[in-house]
Amino acid sequence: MHFLAISNDTLFVYYVVSNVIYLGLLIVAIVKNVRHRHRLGSQRLELVRASPFTPPITLIVPAHNEERSIVSSVGALLGLEYPSLEVIVVNDGSSDATVENLRQAYQLQTARILYIADITTAPLHAIYRSPLDPRLFVLDKEAAGCKADAINAGINAASSPYICVVDADSILEKESLIRIMAGVFADPGRVMAVGGIVRVLNGSRVVNNQIEEVRLPKSPIEVMQVIEYLRAFLVGREGWAGFNMLPIISGAFGVFQRDLVMQVGGFRTHAVGEDLDLVIRMHRRLQEQGRSYHIDFIPDPTCWTEVPTDLKSLARQRARWHKGLIDTLWPNRDMLFRARYGRVGWLVLPYMWIFEFFAPVIEVVGYSTIVLALITGVLSKSFFLQFLLFGYAFATLISIGSVLLEEMTFRRYSNWREVARLLIYCFFEHFPYRQLTMIWRLQGIWQYLRGDLQWGQMKRVGISTNPAA
Amino acid sequence: MESIFNGIGKFGPAGLVLQAILVSLLGIFLLVGFIVLRRWYRGRYFRRRNERTVALRAQWDEILSGKISAEDWRFNPLDCDIVESILLDSIEMSPADKLSPLLNCLRVSGLLDMRIYQARTSRGWKQRTALLTLGRTRAMEAIPALVEGLDSRLRETRIAAVRGLGRTARMEAAIPILDRIVIGQFDAPERSLKNALVNCCRTCPEILVTYIEHTHGPVRVLLARVLGELASPELGEELLVLAADPLPEVRASAARALGNTNTSYTLPALHSLASDAEWFVRLRAVVALGQIENLGKINILLRALCDANRHVRQRAAWALAQMEPHIEQILEDVVATKDDYALQALVSELERSGAIEKFVGGLDGSDHQSAQTALMEVVAEARKRVELTGKAMAAAAAGAH
Numbered sequence: 001m002h003f004l005a006i007s008n009d010t011l012f013v014y015y016v017v018s019n020v021i022y023l024g025l026l027i028v029a030i031v032k033n034v035r036h037r038h039r040l041g042s043q044r045l046e047l048v049r050a051s052p053f054t055p056p057i058t059l060i061v062p063a064h065n066e067e068r069s070i071v072s073s074v075g076a077l078l079g080l081e082y083p084s085l086e087v088i089v090v091n092d093g094s095s096d097a098t099v100e101n102l103r104q105a106y107q108l109q110t111a112r113i114l115y116i117a118d119i120t121t122a123p124l125h126a127i128y129r130s131p132l133d134p135r136l137f138v139l140d141k142e143a144a145g146c147k148a149d150a151i152n153a154g155i156n157a158a159s160s161p162y163i164c165v166v167d168a169d170s171i172l173e174k175e176s177l178i179r180i181m182a183g184v185f186a187d188p189g190r191v192m193a194v195g196g197i198v199r200v201l202n203g204s205r206v207v208n209n210q211i212e213e214v215r216l217p218k219s220p221i222e223v224m225q226v227i228e229y230l231r232a233f234l235v236g237r238e239g240w241a242g243f244n245m246l247p248i249i250s251g252a253f254g255v256f257q258r259d260l261v262m263q264v265g266g267f268r269t270h271a272v273g274e275d276l277d278l279v280i281r282m283h284r285r286l287q288e289q290g291r292s293y294h295i296d297f298i299p300d301p302t303c304w305t306e307v308p309t310d311l312k313s314l315a316r317q318r319a320r321w322h323k324g325l326i327d328t329l330w331p332n333r334d335m336l337f338r339a340r341y342g343r344v345g346w347l348v349l350p351y352m353w354i355f356e357f358f359a360p361v362i363e364v365v366g367y368s369t370i371v372l373a374l375i376t377g378v379l380s381k382s383f384f385l386q387f388l389l390f391g392y393a394f395a396t397l398i399s400i401g402s403v404l405l406e407e408m409t410f411r412r413y414s415n416w417r418e419v420a421r422l423l424i425y426c427f428f429e430h431f432p433y434r435q436l437t438m439i440w441r442l443q444g445i446w447q448y449l450r451g452d453l454q455w456g457q458m459k460r461v462g463i464s465t466n467p468a469a
Numbered sequence: 470m471e472s473i474f475n476g477i478g479k480f481g482p483a484g485l486v487l488q489a490i491l492v493s494l495l496g497i498f499l500l501v502g503f504i505v506l507r508r509w510y511r512g513r514y515f516r517r518r519n520e521r522t523v524a525l526r527a528q529w530d531e532i533l534s535g536k537i538s539a540e541d542w543r544f545n546p547l548d549c550d551i552v553e554s555i556l557l558d559s560i561e562m563s564p565a566d567k568l569s570p571l572l573n574c575l576r577v578s579g580l581l582d583m584r585i586y587q588a589r590t591s592r593g594w595k596q597r598t599a600l601l602t603l604g605r606t607r608a609m610e611a612i613p614a615l616v617e618g619l620d621s622r623l624r625e626t627r628i629a630a631v632r633g634l635g636r637t638a639r640m641e642a643a644i645p646i647l648d649r650i651v652i653g654q655f656d657a658p659e660r661s662l663k664n665a666l667v668n669c670c671r672t673c674p675e676i677l678v679t680y681i682e683h684t685h686g687p688v689r690v691l692l693a694r695v696l697g698e699l700a701s702p703e704l705g706e707e708l709l710v711l712a713a714d715p716l717p718e719v720r721a722s723a724a725r726a727l728g729n730t731n732t733s734y735t736l737p738a739l740h741s742l743a744s745d746a747e748w749f750v751r752l753r754a755v756v757a758l759g760q761i762e763n764l765g766k767i768n769i770l771l772r773a774l775c776d777a778n779r780h781v782r783q784r785a786a787w788a789l790a791q792m793e794p795h796i797e798q799i800l801e802d803v804v805a806t807k808d809d810y811a812l813q814a815l816v817s818e819l820e821r822s823g824a825i826e827k828f829v830g831g832l833d834g835s836d837h838q839s840a841q842t843a844l845m846e847v848v849a850e851a852r853k854r855v856e857l858t859g860k861a862m863a864a865a866a867a868g869a870h
Contacts, residue, residue, distance in 0.1 A: 038594045042601050042629055052698045053663050111820050129820075185660050386486045393493035400500045407504050419508065423501055 004373040011366035012387070018355045019394045025239025026401045032242040033234070033299060033409055039186075040300070045178050048185070049083055055161055055184075056084035057177060057255065060154030062147045063089055063168040067096040071105040073168050076209035078133055082177040087136050088157050089168070092150035093122075093143020102138055106130035111137070119152040119266035127157070147251065148267035148274040155266050158258055165275075167252040170305040171201060171209060180255050180301035190294045192282060193256045195241075195249035196301035197233045199412070200226045202309065211304055214412040216421055221314060223425045224433045225307045231402035234299060234409070241297035245348045247283075249295070251275035253303035260285070272453050273324020280332050283344045299409060315440045322444030323453060325357055360441040392430050399426040522551050529555070533570055539578035553580055557605045572608055581608055588614040597629035604633030612637065616645040624656060631657050635665025640676065643669035647680050650688055659691060666695045674699035678707045681719070689714075693722035700726030712738045717747035724750060728757030736765050743769050748778040755781055759788030767795065771802055774811040782810060786818035 048054055059077055063070055070089070077087050091099045102108055108128035115124060122144040130136040139153050151165055162184065166172060176196060183194035203217030216223055233250075240246045249256075251274060261267075264281045271277040279295060286293045308314040329352060335341040336349050370387075373379035403422050406412070413419055447453075525548060531537040532552060542548035560571050575581040584606070587599035600618045603611035615637070618630025634642040643666055649655040650662065670677055677696045681689055693711060700708060708730065711723035724742045727735050739761075742754035755773045758766045766788075773785035789799050796819070803815050 038597070039625075042597060042632055047664065051660075051664050052667065053660055053694075109820075111817065185658065187658060188660065383486065386490060390486050390490045390493065393490055393497065397493050397496045397500065400497055400504075404500050404504055407507060416508070419504065423504070 004369050004376065004378045007365065007369035008373050008379060011362065011370065014354075014362055014366070015391055018359075019391075019398070021351065021355065022235065022398050023394075025242075026235050026398055026405075028242040029235045029238035029405060030401075030408070032238055033405060036299060037409065040182075043182060045081075045175055048178050048182065049081060051083075054083050054181070055188075056086065056159075057082060057162045057164055057181065058086040058088060058154070058158035058160040058258075059164050059166055059177075060151055060158065061087065061089045061166050061168050062092055062150035062154065063094065063098050064092040064143070064147070064150070065094045065096045065098060066168040067094070067098050067101050069169045070098050071101050072206075072209045073170065074102065074106070074136065076171050077166065078136060079174065079209065080172055080177050081174050082181075084160070085135055085177070086158065086160055088139060088154045089137070090139045090141060090150040090154045092141060092147070099128075099138065099140055103128070106132050106136055106138075108138055115139075115157055117153075117156050118262060119156055121149050121153040121156065121269075124153065144269065146270050146274070148271055149269045151274070152266040152269070155258065155261055161258055162255055163258045163261065164253070164255045165251060166303065167305060170198075170252050170303050171206065171211060172253065173302045173304075174210065176253075176301035176303065180253075180298055183296045183298040184255065186296075187294065190292055191296055192260050192286065192293050193249055193254060193279065193295045195237060195246065195254045195295075195297045196303055197297075197299050198229060198250045198252045198303045198305050199233075200229055200307050201304035202307055204304065214414070216413060216418045217309075219309065220425065220428070221311060222307060222309060223421065224429060225314075227399055227402065227422065227425055227429050229307075230406050231399055233297075234405040235398065235402045237297040238299055238405075240348070241295070243343070243347075244294055245343050246279070246295045246297055247344075247348045247352060248273075248276040248279050249297075250303075252305050253301070256282075270453070271324070272320060272327040272448075276324055277328040277331075280328055280335075280344075280349075283348075284332065284335060284341065287341045287344060299405075302410075302412075311436075315436075315443065318437050318440035319444035319447055322357075322360075322441040323448045325352065326445065326448045327453070329353055329357055360438045360445070363438050364442065395430040395434070396426055399429050518547060518551065521547055522555075525551050525555070533574050535574070535577060543578055543580075549580070552578070553602070556580070557602065560607055561605060568607065572606070575606055575608065581606060581610065585611065585614045589617060597626055600626070600629040600633040601636070602633075604636030607637050607639065609639070609641065612639070612642050612645075615642065619645060619649060619655075627655075627657050628661055631661045631665045635661075635668045638668045638671065640669055640673045643676065647676070647692075650691070651680055651684055653684075653688055663691060663695050666692075667698050670695065670699055674701060674704060675707075678704065678711075681711065686716075689716060690718040690722075693719040697722035697725035700729050702730040702732055704730070705732075706734070709734060709738055712742055717745070717750050720745060720747070721750045721753040724753035724757050727754075728760040731761050731763070735761060736763050736769075739766070740769050743773050748776075748781055751776060751778065751781045752784055755784045755788060759784065759791065764795075767792065767799065771799070771806070774803060774814060775806055775808045779810075779814075782814040783818070786811075786814040789815060790818040 059080075061073065061077065066073070074087065074089060078085075089102065091102075099108075108130055111127050111129040115127060122142040125140040125142065128138040128140065130138075137157065139157055141150065141153050144150070154165075155163055162181070164177065164180070180194050180196045184191045200217065200222065201211075202222045203215045204211050205213040205215060216226060237246060237248070254275065256278075260282060261278070264278070264285050267274045268277050268281070282295065308317055329349070332349065335345045336353070338345045341349075370379065370384065374381060374384050400423065403419070403426060406422075407419070413422060525532065525542070528537055532542065542552055556571055556575055560568060563571060572581075581603075584599045584602050588596060588603055591599060596618070600615060603615055612634070615630050615633045618626055618633065621627050621630065631646060634646055646655075646662065646665060646669070655662075666677070674696055677692050677699070681692045681696065684692060693714070693716075696704075696711070704726070708723050708726050711719055712727065714720050714723065720742060724739060727739055727742075739754045739758050743751055743758065745751050745754065751773065755770065758770055758773075770785045770789050773781055774789065776782050776785065790796070792799065800815065803812050806812075
């Protein structure tokens with residue numbers, strides 16, 4: 001009985017604190033967003049485009065078995081509006097026709113360009129260049145079984161002071177690079193990395209490698225992910241960046257200072273969540289050096305990406321994300337509560353341990369003890385219902401808050417029906433979708449403890465054959 | 470021990486949790502209501518705006534000439550906003566000689582005075598918007614109000630003033646910025662300052678030289694960087710003084726500027742800068758050499774091709790690869806240097822530009838078959854050696870890692 005009471009109290013406090021933190025992030029995100037929109041009003045993108053002081057940037061596209069989407073993705077990347085651009089596709093030992101498709105589409109030729117592996121990677125087979133577009137290079141390397149190794153090869157070959165890592169199955173909006181670099185231009189000396197928003201591509205109409213019409217996907221599982229992405233990026237990342245404590249820049253779209261990435265040894269090979277891992281190591285390095293820095297999130301540069309369409313793929317992806325979380329938190333546990341790591345060690349990492357890593361464990365234990373307490377009479381039935389309703393209503397409020405942020409800023413979903421659907425699905429995000437993701441995350445913990453660090457396959461529809469296209 | 474749940478539960482239906490539920494539900498209701506209302510309002514606003522834009526466009530010539538009095542649209546906020554944005558867009562797109570009627574309309578209608586007033590008396594984003602709008606007008610009388618913005622204690626406002634002054638693209642707007650930079654206590658992002666100065670000093674880069682002479686350290690570097698973008702042959706020997714500056718960043722900018730000039734002193738100055746102690750100065754000099762038309766640059770570029778820095782080698786190779794009519798001689802000279810890295814850089818660049826196929830094809834048809842075969846063997850051999858060295862370096866790096 002005593003245990004049940006303590007357990008219930010703990011869960012109550014845990015739940016209230018986690019939601020209050022998220023509410024705080026939502027408020028900060030709204031303020032930051034409004035300020036960003038005002039600031040955008042004073043920046044004309046065509047001036048940035050024409051400015052001789054706009055620094056060059058290298059896009060690194062790691063590709064493993066991307067034969068269905070690689071050609072259209074590269075086409076879209078080469079069509080981005082940025083004055084000085086280099087695109088490096090790194091084929092990470094694909095067993096399909098990824099390189100062959102690129103070779104045919106861009107008439108790739110072998111280029112015997114000297115490549116020095118400042119960051120150690122699996123050996124390169126060849127470097128190709130395209131006579132059709134001299135900005136395109138393709139590195140064909142042996143498979144290392146991880147995305148990080150491919151990105152590192154791209155970093156070695158990159159010739160720009162800034163690198164931008166983009167997933168091969170993603171589409172960047174035409175102005176996204178200029179917009180994301182606006183974050184760097186604000187204070188180039190301090191801004192070390194900037195993340196952009198990743199949105200769900202499923203359901204949208206794609207023409208000539210660009211989003212022609214933004215539509216919500218049809219299946220509920222995909223719409224749930226739309227809301228999840230909006231909440232994670234527009235509330236979570238925007239909020240953390242507002243406090244200058246952003247712990248992650250999505251591997252699908254982010255800009256980094258190349259020198260700093262080289263200093264920290266590039267992306268950690270075989271890290272399951274290489275994007276989170278890199279940003280935490282960047283924080284570590286910069287805090288150790290006592291530098292004044294900023295790792296920012298900008299909400300308007302958009303990267304559209306395919307999300308899993310079936311439960312099996314989604315389960316695998318979420319388990320992997322959770323493995324990635326543990327895989328980063330554990331090696332960096334020495335940063336916890338250490339003065340030299342400042343706010344990262346005192347706030348972000350403890351938050352990630354308690355409210356991200358332990359969340360599924362605490363929730364499962366909590367649900368079980370609450371039910372047990374209800375059965376044994378430790379908890380009154382009316383209060384049990386009240387608590388459940390409160391938890392549900394509060395969490396739904398945050399989800400609707402993220403839709404509000406989307407509405408206030410970019411309004412990508414333009415018709416009433418789509419917005420109504422988004423709002424309706426907000427009411428299902430915390431029951432039953434949240435409980436499903438909790439199970440998948442528990443699976444991730446179990447797999448990690450068993451030593452299973454595989455990425456797993458995700459069933460893809462492919463951009464060019466998107467059903468809505 | 471009593472549970473928190475039961476403690477709160479004692480409050481009964483009016484308990485904290487119940488209140489929290491109600492607050493949350495109210496929050497949900499308000500958010501959904503706000504989203505719906507906002508959508509409805511914006512939809513209505515943009516519909517009206519479109520209608521009014523079409524109507525005002527149809528009367529544009531009359532509005533511009535004053536046949537339709539400003540009073541007819543000036544006091545309707547929506548109409549006023551539309552007319553102002555059309556005017557500003559037109560000003561941005563118009564050449565200097567076509568500005569007069571547009572500026573006249575801004576003045577006569579009082580729009581310019583309104584923005585000047587806002588820039589001086591408003592605060593926050595309203596003031597910043599006014600500053601940027603004033604910049605877009607490119608009107609002389611906007612400059613004093615913009616200059617006042619430079620002295621704001623708020624950084625965002627100072628940035629807006631810098632951007633506004635930059636947009637006027639007038640030399641008179643550069644002077645207040647330069648005066649404040651020279652003092653060294655002006656806090657604004659370097660990029661905004663550089664862009665503003667490039668816009669304002671485009672017609673008169675000489676002014677920068679005067680200021681560079683009186684500055685030191687980072688400010689001198691910043692001004693030199695701007696000058697590097699704007700330099701013209703008229704700058705003459707002043708660039709030579711900068712090319713001998715003690716600050717390497719200034720020398721690099723001088724090299725960049727020299728690339729835009731092609732006078733008798735350009736080549737000797739770039740020759741000297743291409744042997745600078747700092748690699749980025751040499752790099753800038755090599756890039757500048759690539760821009761000028763002078764056969765004398767070949768020897769300098771050949772030396773740069775053997776540079777210790779790979780970026781310098783690559784740019785030198787790029788510049789040499791552009792000189793197609795002389796490529797056979799250049800390649801022979803590079804082979805004669807016995808520098809494998811130089812040869813590799815050049816061959817890579819020829820491959821990158823597609824010139825290698827043309828070159829080899831040309832050799833096949835000529836009378837010097839044995840010489841060509843030998844040359845290509847040398848290239849292949851050098852490439853092999855460089856690749857082996859590269860692998861050895863990578864292995865060493867892996868070991869160190």
